[in-house]
Every structure is written in C-alpha cells, then in structure tokens.
Amino acid sequence: xxxxxxxxxGRAAMTAVWCFKVENLKSRRGFSRPExxxxxxxxxxxLPFSLKRGAWSPEEDLKLIAYIKRYGIWNWNEMPKAAGLLxxxxxxxxxxxxxxxxxxxxxxxxxxxxxxIIKLHELLGNRWSAIAxxxxxxxxxxxxxxxxxxxxxxxxxxxxxxxxxxxxQGTQKSNIEFKQKNPSxxxxxxxxxxxxxxxxxxxxxxxxxxxxxxxxPNFVNDEKKNKNQTxxxxxxxxxLESFGELSLWDKWPYSMEGSCKVEDDxxxxxxxxxxxxxxxxxxxxxxxxxxxxxxxxxxxxxNRDFQRGV
DNA sequence: AAGCTGCCCAACCGCCCAGGT
DNA sequence: TACCTGGGCGGTTGGGCAGCT
Numbered sequence: 001x002x003x004x005x006x007x008x009x010g011r012a013a014m015t016a017v018w019c020f021k022v023e024n025l026k027s028r029r030g031f032s033r034p035e036x037x038x039x040x041x042x043x044x045x046x047l048p049f050s051l052k053r054g055a056w057s058p059e060e061d062l063k064l065i066a067y068i069k070r071y072g073i074w075n076w077n078e079m080p081k082a083a084g085l086l087x088x089x090x091x092x093x094x095x096x097x098x099x100x101x102x103x104x105x106x107x108x109x110x111x112x113x114x115x116x117i118i119k120l121h122e123l124l125g126n127r128w129s130a131i132a133x134x135x136x137x138x139x140x141x142x143x144x145x146x147x148x149x150x151x152x153x154x155x156x157x158x159x160x161x162x163x164x165x166x167x168x169q170g171t172q173k174s175n176i177e178f179k180q181k182n183p184s185x186x187x188x189x190x191x192x193x194x195x196x197x198x199x200x201x202x203x204x205x206x207x208x209x210x211x212x213x214x215x216x217p218n219f220v221n222d223e224k225k226n227k228n229q230t231x232x233x234x235x236x237x238x239x240l241e242s243f244g245e246l247s248l249w250d251k252w253p254y255s256m257e258g259s260c261k262v263e264d265d266x267x268x269x270x271x272x273x274x275x276x277x278x279x280x281x282x283x284x285x286x287x288x289x290x291x292x293x294x295x296x297x298x299x300x301x302x303n304r305d306f307q308r309g310v
Numbered sequence: 311a312a313g314c315t316g317c318c319c320a321a322c323c324g325c326c327c328a329g330g331t
Numbered sequence: 332t333a334c335c336t337g338g339g340c341g342g343t344t345g346g347g348c349a350g351c352t
Contacts, residue, residue, distance in 0.1 A: 055320075055346080077337065093338075094321065129340060144341070145319050314352080322344075331335080 028036045042246055045100055056095055060085055064092055099139045105137025117143060118151065 052060075068085035068238070073096075075091035085092060098104075113135055120131045128140035128147075133144065 037333065053322080075337080089337080091321080091322095097339095098320075140340075141320075149318060200332090311346090312352100313350090315350090317349085318347090320343100322340105323342085324339080324340105329336090329338105331333105 003045070029186055051088055053091070056099075060087070061095070061100060064096060068096065098139045104139065109138075114146075114151075117147065121147065121151075122133075 004197075063083050064083055067079065071082075072080070076093045078089070079085075080089055080092050081089045083092075087095075107145040116135060117131060120134055126129050128144045132138050132143050
C-alpha cells in the first residue's frame, strides 16, 4: 500500500489513503464510519437507513414533479412517502426549490444580473436568499455558487490591492495629493480600485472575453519569445486575471498607451519621448514593448510579495 | 491513451427561527 | 416557559467533467 501511495502524488494519493482508511472502517451494517456518523447525527437519527441520498435520477424528478403538480406542496416531510420517493423531506424540498421549480432560470448570468449581485452583496453581505429575491428565476444556491466560484476570488484580490494602495497613499485623499506626497512614486504604485460598474463595464466577468488570460495566449507567447528578459522568475500570467492586477494593468499596460512612462538608464520616458529619441521603427518599438513588459512583471511581483507579506 | 488537476454546481449538513402544543 | 417540528438559510463537500500533461 505504501509503495502504491508513494508512486502516485497529490490528490490521487490523498484519495487512495482516504479510500484505504474508509475501507478498513466499514461497519457491520456495511457503512463506512463517516457514513455512519452522518446517518446517526441529529438530522438522521430518526430516518430509516433505506433513505436514498446523492444525485437525483430522472425518474425521481418525474415523481416529485407529478406529485407537486397534482397535490401541491403541503408537508415536505410527509410528501416523499406519499409520492413514493425514498428521500428525506429536506432533500425533496431542496431538489424542488433549486432545480425542478418551473420558474427557475438556467444558463449564464447576464451582465446586469452580475452587477445586481455585486451591488446587493455590497449592501446585504452573504444573505443569498435576500439577493435571490431580487433576481427573478435565480435561486439562492445559484447565486451563492456563482459568487463563490466567479466573484469571491476577485473581491479578495481587489481588497488586497486596496490595502496596498492605502499603505502607499497614507491618508491622502486624491491622486493629486498622492503625487504631491510621493513625487517619485510611479502610477503603478497607485492602482485604481474599481467599483462594480467599472468591472462589468470593462467586460471582465467570466462570461465575457477577458483582456488577457491563459486562454488568450498572446502575453504568454510574448514572454516565451523574450529571450533577453532579465527577470529570474516568470510571472504566471494566468493569475493576472485577478481584478487587482487587471487594475494594475489599467495603469501599466504594455499595450503602447501614450502616457505610459518607463525608465531606461535612469531616464523616464513617455511613449512620445521614446519615439522622439529612438524613432518609430520596429526595433525601437519592440524594445520599448519589451521594457514595459519587464517593468510590468516586476510590479506584479512586488504586488504579490506585498500581498504575501514578504 | 491515461492520469492528474482544477473548476463547477448539485446536494448535503448544521444551525436557526417561527409557530404550535 | 419549555420543548418539538417544519422550513429556511448559509457554509461546505464531493462527483463529474474538461483541459492539460
């Protein structure tokens, strides 16, 4: 067994270990220990062992739908018996409320719905049922899942950036004041924190094409092509999808925005200055782009170090 | 082709609350 | 007032799947 576990890694190994333990803990009733614990916990102690759990079959769905259509909802605990279902009332209720109800809207969330979720979450916090009440056809579970899988990580990153900004800004109230206090600080150190409208207006939600990402390999390919880069650690550009770093990008794109300043041999150049001194030839523009890319990577790494508390 | 990994989301769990006794 | 029960809610889990190596 140990040899087997050694030969596999990560999650597979953990799964193997877990299966091994569970297999050895099978009780006399034929249930694993965790299963027994679940079944004997408060919610299950009065339930027969024959109750079915897990994914619903199409036949069970049909039974529940037919029963509710005919008799309506009267008592979730009695209903499954009457409908011929070997399910708990709780399981039936959940299945109906989250999946089978005829008024449920399925499919991707629209931009407007996402904006509403963000706004309401700012207002209400994790009160998913209250948020769902404002989105016809969406269930609290759907919204909770969407938030946890699509929006939460972006929120956390944005908070991290906000913390960094706060530290760099001190108590200053405006960009002008910030620049007065920190004349040597580049714009990159003062990233803009976007609100929900700004996020969605940029199309940075998952259902929209992303500015750049693992699935938009231009950035990655450019990095791989760049043989002369002096940075020892390559930035994982997939991670730049975080809103925080996209807001850095907003300030420091190497998309050749005219106002972008890059230092070279101690001199700070705007794109215009660069063109004036180096020309607009492909070599000059390529080296300019390469420069921006490198500095952006450094800034991203600094930002990550800050977030990690390095 | 097979194994691994990460993501998505349906389903579960535990807790809480309101209403009834 | 205390207890019980049904229903609702938010947090969490884990199976399935797609993409990657």
